[in-house]
Amino acid sequence: GHTPFKYLGLPVGANPRKFATWEPMVNAIRGKLSAWGNKHVTLGGRIVMINAVLNAIPIFYLSLLKMPVKVWKEIVKIQRTFLWGGLSKRNRICWVKWDDFCKPKSEAGLGIRDLRLVNxxxxxxxxxxxxxxxxxxxxxxxxxxxxxxxxxxxxxxxxxxxxxxxxxxxxxxxxxxxxxxxxxxxxxxxxxxxxxxxxxxxxxxxxxxxxxxxxxxxxxxxx
Structure with a gap:
């Protein structure tokens, strides 16, 4: 066979430093949001959905490849937009740093998992x-x-x-x-x-x- 080839959705042999290697996974996160449609979800519900669904999609990639900063920033951008604006297409102002959201609730955070640490x-x-x-x-x-x-x-x-x-x-x-x-x-x-x-x-x-x-x-x- 030839490399890169896909195994369980992961491009084996591809360069993990290139954004193109991670693009299918990033698109899968966007696709999941699109599949949810225009449902109204509370802030607490959005936090649960980020941790349980959106953060679960990259796990297989993260278990094998070192995530570039550019990829992390793109995923955070998607999650931050969803957290503040829900499923609406309007841009909302983000009033709190993402790092603060990723702090545990005992430290006044929201307990959102930091994918850099997960990686x-x-x-x-x-x-x-x-x-x-x-x-x-x-x-x-x-x-x-x-x-x-x-x-x-x-x-x-x-x-x-x-x-x-x-x-x-x-x-x-x-x-x-x-x-x-x-x-x-x-x-x-x-x-x-x-x-x-x-x-x-x-x-x-x-x-x-x-x-x-x-x-x-x-x-x-x-x-």
């Missing part, structure tokens, strides 16, 4: 599965392509990503490249130490040793 959470599951001991076929495929060292490694950002690596794998490795939020949140219990990386894994305290002792780590890297 990171779903992609992080692949990193977590690589740390788990369960044997799965997809792991065998990834190991065969990228090497045994990826198994049990909390910080994949330190690996050199092959030039021909898939966009999915690049996105998984660079998930926390700037902040290390995933690797810092994972703590290892040292057994025989074979799968524990001395400097990069969190195995003593709540921070990787490379961040606790950056000067020593830098000298070792230069040695």
């Amino acid at each position: 990171l959470s779903l992609l992080a599951k692949w990193r977590w599965k690589l740390l788990s001991p369960d044997m799965e076929v997809w792991k065998d495929v990834v190991v065969a392509k990228y090497g045994q060292e990826i198994i049990g490694k909390g910080n994949l950002g330190d690996l050199s990503i092959p030039r021909l690596a898939s966009k999915w794998w690049s996105g998984i490795c660079n998930l926390d490249k700037d902040t290390n939020w995933f690797s810092e949140a994972v703590e290892k219990r040292v057994g025989d130490g074979i799968l524990t990386y001395f400097w990069n894994d969190v195995w003593m305290g709540n921070q990787a040793l490379r961040h606790r002792f950056p000067r020593i780590y830098a000298e070792i890297q230069c040695a």
